[in-house]
Amino acid sequence: MASNYSDKVMEHFRNPRNVGEMENPDGIGKVGNPTCGDIMEMYIKVKDNVIVDAKFKTFGCGAAIATSSMITEMVKGKTIEEALKVTNKMVVEALDGLPPVKVHCSVLGEDAMKSAIDDYLKKKTGKGLPGWQPHNEEHEHGH
Secondary structure, eight states: OTTTTTHHHHHHHHHHHHBBOSSOOEEEEEETTTHHHHHHHEEEEETTTTEEEEEEEESSOOOHHHHHHHHHHHHHBBBBHHTTTOOHHHHHTTTOOOOOHHHHHHHHHHHHHHHHHHHHHHHHSSOTTTTTOOHHHHHHHOO
16 A cells, blocks of 8 residues: 555554454445445444444455444444434544545445444334435545
8 A cells, every 4th residue: 555545544454443244233334336346334233322333344445444444433332323423524534634536435434334324223213314325426526
């Protein structure tokens, strides 16, 4: 990986947190970016409306792995409402920045997490996140 990645990105790439599948997750989010081939799966465990655990499996570049790792760290211990406020920009800031061509990886991370929450809500209440749609390619580069 090129040196235009922050130390924090490199650290999460080399030692990603919360990797792997989860047994009996309360929510599963799967998103992919067909253009760059990144695929992310997120798993969350929820207790009393709080995300008590989050795990991920990411097939993608170092930035995709680092953003997945960071977002799982950021949402653990948060309520569903708090976790929904975590944006890709917050993830990028927490990683001390990403090269512009890699920002879409953080969008994918946000989408994977929201998708997992959407799945959890559907299972729990029969309704997903109101009006939520994963970003698609057209929007992505405008961010």
